Amino acid sequence: MRIVAAKDSSAAEVKKLLRKPAFDEIELPDFVRQANSRIFGADLSAAEIVRRIVGDVRKEGDAALIRYAKMIDNVELSTDNMAVTQEEFSAAEADGDPRVVAALKKAIDNVRRYHEEQKSQSWWTTRSHGAMLGQMLVPLSRVGLYVPGGTAAYPSSVIMNAVPAKVAGVDEVVMCVPPKNGKINPYVLIAAKLIGIDKVYKIGGAQAVAAMAYGTATVPRVDKIAGPGNIFVTLAKKEVFGAVDIDMLAGPSEILIVADATADSDYVAADMLSQAEHDALAASILITTDAGLAEQVAVEVEKRVAVLPRREIAAASLERNGMIIIADDMKQALEFANYAAPEHMEILTKEPMALLPFVKNAGAVFVGEYSPEPLGDYMAGPSHVLPTGGTARFYSVLNVETFMKRISVISATKDYLQEAAADIVTLAEAEGLGAHAEAIKLRGIKTV
Numbered sequence: 001m002r003i004v005a006a007k008d009s010s011a012a013e014v015k016k017l018l019r020k021p022a023f024d025e026i027e028l029p030d031f032v033r034q035a036n037s038r039i040f041g042a043d044l045s046a047a048e049i050v051r052r053i054v055g056d057v058r059k060e061g062d063a064a065l066i067r068y069a070k071m072i073d074n075v076e077l078s079t080d081n082m083a084v085t086q087e088e089f090s091a092a093e094a095d096g097d098p099r100v101v102a103a104l105k106k107a108i109d110n111v112r113r114y115h116e117e118q119k120s121q122s123w124w125t126t127r128s129h130g131a132m133l134g135q136m137l138v139p140l141s142r143v144g145l146y147v148p149g150g151t152a153a154y155p156s157s158v159i160m161n162a163v164p165a166k167v168a169g170v171d172e173v174v175m176c177v178p179p180k181n182g183k184i185n186p187y188v189l190i191a192a193k194l195i196g197i198d199k200v201y202k203i204g205g206a207q208a209v210a211a212m213a214y215g216t217a218t219v220p221r222v223d224k225i226a227g228p229g230n231i232f233v234t235l236a237k238k239e240v241f242g243a244v245d246i247d248m249l250a251g252p253s254e255i256l257i258v259a260d261a262t263a264d265s266d267y268v269a270a271d272m273l274s275q276a277e278h279d280a281l282a283a284s285i286l287i288t289t290d291a292g293l294a295e296q297v298a299v300e301v302e303k304r305v306a307v308l309p310r311r312e313i314a315a316a317s318l319e320r321n322g323m324i325i326i327a328d329d330m331k332q333a334l335e336f337a338n339y340a341a342p343e344h345m346e347i348l349t350k351e352p353m354a355l356l357p358f359v360k361n362a363g364a365v366f367v368g369e370y371s372p373e374p375l376g377d378y379m380a381g382p383s384h385v386l387p388t389g390g391t392a393r394f395y396s397v398l399n400v401e402t403f404m405k406r407i408s409v410i411s412a413t414k415d416y417l418q419e420a421a422a423d424i425v426t427l428a429e430a431e432g433l434g435a436h437a438e439a440i441k442l443r444g445i446k447t448v
Contacts, residue, residue: 255373262349
């Protein structure tokens with residue numbers, strides 16, 4: 001993990017270190033490249049692999065899903081066992097620890113209550129001569145959710161994707177989860193059942209995204225795909241965008257902590273590792289104004305990573321993307337933080353709320369030492385599906401409106417149209433669109 005002092009580098013050099021590569025520029029870890037070479041017979045890029053998989057699923061449907069399940073996940077799938085059965089849901093419920101189930105129920109309730117408050121309403125307004133204008137908010141008919149399940153199981157991601165969709169009023173919610181040894185984690189299934197997800201499929205990776213985007217004989221075509229995944233899932237969402245909508249391009253997880261001398265080095269180190277353990281491509285960054293804190297955190301991180309259950313993943317993440325930046329002052333620290341536009345931003349300073357108005361780019365902001373990132377991952381209420389890779393500059397957190405669309409409504413009277421007619425015809429003829437002008441004139445409207 002690198003320590004960089006801004007005083008020894010230009011601001012531009014520091015920002016260059018903070019710049020995220022495009023999703024199709026991310027260099028894959030060696031073990032992933034070796035596996036892909038073995039599976040595909042060539043050292044293909046992630047984008048090339050995704051295009052091949054998506055194309056095959058689009059052309060071959062279920063046959064491609066079955067083939068890739070065997071090739072990539074070593075799972076024997078068929079059209080008979082692709083969807084989770086009621087018996088599998090019942091077995092998951094029997095295996096569940098009541099304490100975990102109780103925590104899931106509490107998280108579902110918190111997330112539902114938060115997102116109920118997000119709901120917008122359709123609206124109408126009146127204009128002259130009895131005309132009415134408005135906007136309808138309409139839930140999508142069918143959405144597909146992707147929940148990761150490769151190196152770890154994430155029932156929390158089920159909650160954070162599915163509950164906002166249900167609150168939005170989506171008619172049908174389907175979910176794809178990569179199986180491990182042919183099975184899906186019981187808590188993932190329990191969460192799906194508690195929320196009321198309509199169908200769950202044992203499919204992962206780019207092939208799952210393609211199946212939901214184009215539909216197969218078994219997997220229905222959806223209107224929108226939401227949910228985070230690995231680089232292959234993200235690139236697949238990018239590949240199918242246009243055939244369906246997507247929530248965002250969510251890549252490897254990130255945390256950026258802004259801290260001053262008052263921050264607890266143990267808290268900072270633990271919070272950095274909370275993201276590093278996700279993925280070898282995850283990023284954990286501290287920006288501080290205090291060189292002493294920087295040194296303490298570096299030591300504490302090394303000590304803590306050695307005893308983590310997922311220490312190899314966390315260590316690889318820290319080596320690739322771990323960084324501590326010593327800023328000249330808090331203004332510069334926030335400048336760097338906003339440039340990075342992180343998925344998760346923590347503010348661990350003496351007066352953290354005073355800095356909140358200066359945050360412009362972040363997926364979620366955790367203010368104060370008792371608001372650690374895992375609180376948002378599991379229990380606070382806002383969805384933890386957040387923009388990554390610097391896309392918090394323009395993407396928002398997944399929310400109720402992710403699963404809704406806005407439809408404009410125009411209801412005019414003859415007198416209202418008469419009032420606007422001359423200007424409409426003038427503009428239509430200026431654009432060379434005579435049929436537009438004629439559509440006004442035919443209604444007996446005077447245009448002079």
